[in-house]
Amino acid sequence: MMISERIQHVIHALEVGAISRWLRFLPLVAAVVGLVVLYDVNAYRGFYSPEAMDAAQVARNLSQGKGFTTDFIRPFSAYLLSKHNRATQASEIPTGHPADFAQIKGPHPDLANPPVYPTVLAGLMLFWKPDFTAETRKPFWAEGGKYMRYQAEFRIALMNQLLLLAVVALTFLIARKLFDTAAAWLAAVLTLGADLLWRFSVSGQSTMLLLVIFLGMVWCLVKIEELGRSEKPPVQKLFILAIAAGVLTGAGMMTRYAFGWTIIPVILFLALFGGVRRPGLAVAAFLAFGLTVLPWIIRNLAVSGTLFGTAGYAVVEGTFAFPGSRLMQSVDPDLTSAYWVRPYLRKFMENARYILQGDLLRVGGSWLAMLFFAGLLLGLRNVSARRMRYFTMMCLGVFIIVQALGKTQYSALSPEINSENLLVLLTPLVAIFGTIFFLTLLNQMKTPSLQIRLAVIGLMVVISCQPLIASLLPPKTSPVSYPPYYPPDIQKISGWMGPDEIIMSDIPWAIAWYGDHQCTWTTINSQYEFFQFNDYVKQVRALYLTLNTLDGKLFTECLQGGVDSWGNFCLKTVAANQIPTQFPLKVAPYGLLSGLFLTDRQRWPTE
Numbered sequence: 037m038m039i040s041e042r043i044q045h046v047i048h049a050l051e052v053g054a055i056s057r058w059l060r061f062l063p064l065v066a067a068v069v070g071l072v073v074l075y076d077v078n079a080y081r082g083f084y085s086p087e088a089m090d091a092a093q094v095a096r097n098l099s100q101g102k103g104f105t106t107d108f109i110r111p112f113s114a115y116l117l118s119k120h121n122r123a124t125q126a127s128e129i130p131t132g133h134p135a136d137f138a139q140i141k142g143p144h145p146d147l148a149n150p151p152v153y154p155t156v157l158a159g160l161m162l163f164w165k166p167d168f169t170a171e172t173r174k175p176f177w178a179e180g181g182k183y184m185r186y187q188a189e190f191r192i193a194l195m196n197q198l199l200l201l202a203v204v205a206l207t208f209l210i211a212r213k214l215f216d217t218a219a220a221w222l223a224a225v226l227t228l229g230a231d232l233l234w235r236f237s238v239s240g241q242s243t244m245l246l247l248v249i250f251l252g253m254v255w256c257l258v259k260i261e262e263l264g265r266s267e268k269p270p271v272q273k274l275f276i277l278a279i280a281a282g283v284l285t286g287a288g289m290m291t292r293y294a295f296g297w298t299i300i301p302v303i304l305f306l307a308l309f310g311g312v313r314r315p316g317l318a319v320a321a322f323l324a325f326g327l328t329v330l331p332w333i334i335r336n337l338a339v340s341g342t343l344f345g346t347a348g349y350a351v352v353e354g355t356f357a358f359p360g361s362r363l364m365q366s367v368d369p370d371l372t373s374a375y376w377v378r379p380y381l382r383k384f385m386e387n388a389r390y391i392l393q394g395d396l397l398r399v400g401g402s403w404l405a406m407l408f409f410a411g412l413l414l415g416l417r418n419v420s421a422r423r424m425r426y427f428t429m430m431c432l433g434v435f436i437i438v439q440a441l442g443k444t445q446y447s448a449l450s451p452e453i454n455s456e457n458l459l460v461l462l463t464p465l466v467a468i469f470g471t472i473f474f475l476t477l478l479n480q481m482k483t484p485s486l487q488i489r490l491a492v493i494g495l496m497v498v499i500s501c502q503p504l505i506a507s508l509l510p511p512k513t514s515p516v517s518y519p520p521y522y523p524p525d526i527q528k529i530s531g532w533m534g535p536d537e538i539i540m541s542d543i544p545w546a547i548a549w550y551g552d553h554q555c556t557w558t559t560i561n562s563q564y565e566f567f568q569f570n571d572y573v574k575q576v577r578a579l580y581l582t583l584n585t586l587d588g589k590l591f592t593e594c595l596q597g598g599v600d601s602w603g604n605f606c607l608k609t610v611a612a613n614q615i616p617t618q619f620p621l622k623v624a625p626y627g628l629l630s631g632l633f634l635t636d637r638q639r640w641p642t643e
Contacts, residue, residue, distance in 0.1 A: 068228075072197055076190075079507040080238050083189050084517035085450035088240030089549035092192065094146050095157030096168070096552070104154070106146035107548035109538070109556035110364045111565075113147045113346050114138035114573050120341035140574045141536070144554070147345025151332055152291040153242035157192060166191050170523035170550065183524050185515050186550070189240060196237040199244035204228045206251035207464040211471070213258055214421040219471050222493065226404060226467040229501030232452075232460060239453050243460060246291045250298070250461050253284040257305055257427065261420055264311025274313055275320050278306060282321035286328025292455060293347050297438050299325050301430035309423045350456075353444040354387075355379035361445035365557050367568045380441060387440035391459075395452075396436070399459045400466035404500050408466045411473030421472070428465045435459055518630070520582035523550040525630040529580055532639035537577040540566075542585045542602070558585075562619070563600035570620070579621050581606060582631040606632065 083089050090108050097105050118137040125137070139145060166188035171177035177185050207227045212220035227233070236243040256277045263269050263277075281302055289296030302325075303318045310317040336345050346364065353363050357373035373379060399405045412429075416422040435458040446454050474496060483489040498505070507513065516522070520543055530551025533539060539555040541547050547555035556576070559565035570576045581602065588603040598604065608614045610632060615622050621634040 068201065071228075074508055075234055076193070076197075076238075077512075078509075079234070079513045080185070080190070080193065080515050081513055082186055082515055082517045082521070083240045083549070084521065085239055085241060085454055086446055086543075086545040087242075087450075087455040089545040091149055091154050091242065092157060092188065092240060093545070093549040093552070094149050095154040096161060096188075096549075097143075098154055098158040099161040102143055104146050104151065105143040106148070107144070107552065107554045108148075108545045109140060109144055109554060110148070110346055111367045111557060111559055111569055111573075112349070112364045112369065113144070114140055114556075114569075115366065115368060116147060116340045116342060116346065117145065118573075120339075123341070138573050140538070140554075145339045147336070147340050147342070148347055150290045150293055150347075152287060153245055156245060157195075160191065160195055161188070164191060168552065170527050172524060183516065183522070186523055192240050193238040196240070196244040199248055200228075200233055200237045203233070203244065203247045203251060203464060206248065206255065207467065210251065210255055210258060210464070211468045213255075213262075214418060214424060214468065215472060219468070219475060222475070222497075223464070223468045223471045225497060226471060226500055227464050229497065229504050230400070230463055230467070231501070231503035231507055232398070233463060234504060234507070235453055236460065239450075241453070241455050242291050243455070243457075246288055246295060247461055247464070249284050249288045249291060250295075251464060253281050253288070253298075253302065254424070254427075254465070256281040256284065257302070258420060258424060260306065260311075260317065261309050261423055264309065264314070265419065269311050269313065271313060274311070274317060278310070278317040278320045279324040281306075282324030283328050285321070286325040289325075289329050290332055293344050294350075294438050294442050294456070294458060295461075296325075296329065297434050298431060300434055301427055304430060305423070305427045308426075349374075350442045350444050351380060351383075355383045360448070361557070362560060364445075365560050365565075367559055367565050367573065383443075384437070384440045387443045388436065391436055391440055395439075395457075395459055399432075400463050400470060404470040405466055407470035407473045411469050411476075414473055414476060416472070421469075424465075425469055428462065428469065431465075432459075432462060435462070519587075520584045520631070521546050521550070522630045526550040526580075529578070529633055532635070533578060538574050539578045539580055540569075540576045541580040541582070543580075543582050547580065555580075558602055561598065561600040562602050562605040562616070567618075576621070578633065578635040580631055580633050586610065586632060609634075 083092070090106070093108060094104065094106050097103070097107070115138075117139050121135075121137040121139070125135075136142065168188055170183050170186060172181055172183050177183075177187055204224050204227050208220045208224040211223040233244075233247075260274055260277045260281070263274055282299075285296070285299050285302055288298060299322065303322055306318040306321055307314050333343050336342055339345075342348055349363060352358055352371070352374050353361070355373075357379050358366075358369070363369055397405055400408060412425070416425065439456060439458045443456055447456050478489065478492060481492070483492065523546075526547055527550055530539070530547060530553040533553055537554075539547055539551075539553060540558055541555050542558050544555040544557045547553055556569065556574075558579075558581070559569050566576070585602050586606050588606070605616070608616070615634070621636055623635050623638055624633060625640050
């Protein structure tokens with residue numbers, strides 16, 4: 037082919053050929069990339085939830101060949117491991133040999149995180165190795181000699197933002213399958229404009245990955261329902277899709293344990309709307325789900341004697357028997373109250389009230405939820421859409437129950453943006469069905485012209501996306517999550533410690549992540565529980581308390597909290613300069629402003 041013919045062929049492809057179809061998407065791609073850049077410049081914020089830091093430090097250990105281990109030590113985790121190892125290994129320990137039943141003097145097995153998200157983050161760290169140093173000089177990471185952004189966190193946020201774009205694409209595909217292209221575009225735009233999803237994308241949590249898995253599972257169910265209504269349904273394809281739905285649900289559970297309850301709506305949907313093969317499809321999905329999660333459950337049983345480690349006790353946390361984070365901070369808890377129904381019933385009633393009165397009204401991230409709930413009264417002619425709406429309502433009911441019973445102190449430390457928020461997973465489906473109700477109302481308006489119709493749609497989009505628009509406007513959000521997290525100080529105190537020494541702190545997840553050092557959560561009190569951990573589990577070499585404790589309420593937490601409470605300890609140490617006589621950590625550096633640091637000896641250079 038001559039050069040002139042090749043040029044002519046390229047020109048034809050650019051004008052009317054295959055390339056021209058792709059070129060039409062360039063403005064859209066540019067707009068989306070611009071939105072990501074604008075959000076990261078104006079609204080990005082570093083990690084501020086414990087779950088994000090916890091998963092990230094586990095991922096780093098995994099990427100460095102340390103296995104699925106953690107530097108964030110929960111006293112309750114040490115209790116579970118000690119109890120299990122004493123029962124299984126006591127006879128194997130030589131007499132007089134100091135046994136480490138809590139597995140805390142070496143790599144400590146993680147019992148809190150399911151494996152999928154840390155594994156994905158570990159892959160990211162291997163493929164795109166970040167600098168784990170908190171910079172105070174390099175541009176962008178620091179401004180004016182002050183720390184601003186943590187490189188590893190920013191890269192994790194970029195990965196999650198790519199997953200957010202995948203969520204938008206899946207929303208478009210599902211909406212187009214259920215309705216039409218116009219509804220799909222509007223639903224995708226509203227999902228992209230959900231400020232709640234953007235906040236989750238930079239939070240470092242597993243929500244975006246879980247959303248991709250959830251929508252993939254929804255797509256399988258949509259295809260099963262469609263094929264099941266055909267005259268000659270392809271049996272092999274139906275079972276492949278059912279197995280895929282079960283595997284994806286299992287993968288979702290291995291991303292976040294509470295998501296495993298989604299298998300109930302999946303089985304019910306297949307049993308009701310799977311066609312003539314619906315019993316077999318439901319069984320196939322359940323078996324695939326079980327086989328997906330079984331290896332990890334076996335690992336947990338082998339390591340700790342529990343099915344889900346510390347995460348399996350989330351229902352116990354927050355009850356009147358173990359308020360707040362008391363259970364995770366307990367060295368030797370009394371779990372006899374865990375066998376009664378009353379604590380769980382009371383916890384469910386209290387939390388369900390807040391969900392129904394608050395979280396449920398923000399299920400779509402904006403007032404789009406109102407259109408969704410109003411649209412439930414709308415009759416849908418499309419059979420697939422009507423059945424998927426039933427599935428959405430089943431998921432909504434399950435998520436409300438699971439979220440109410442599974443609420444822990446993490447929800448108090450980071451309200452709304454936390455791993456216990458399951459309702460956010462329904463945002464794409466709420467956007468789809470809310471869009472359909474809006475378009476139905478718009479069709480009944482009988483707008484006089486196309487321009488007015490587009491103007492109404494544009495107004496609706498602007499109002500729905502107003503939270504995101506507001507976050508993009510000045511003033512900028514500070515990227516530093518202080519108080520209480522200031523990585524340069526955390527890395528400084530971690531650098532003073534020996535590699536085998538342990539710190540105790542009220543933000544152990546942050547010291548494990550930023551400081552890359554083993555740290556245990558503060559025990560329930562500063563006396564009996566502290567010494568029980570210090571004497572029988574591992575000797576504590578330093579104590580770091582942040583504004584989480586130092587800013588405690590004077591009367592209720594310090595004066596009425598008991599003579600051995602950490603609030604009272606801080607009041608005497610900071611205000612009266614009186615460290616308890618028997619407390620082993622008495623040396624403090626001068627000028628550390630972000631918290632109270634005590635250690636057993638001077639570890640810092642003198643000037």
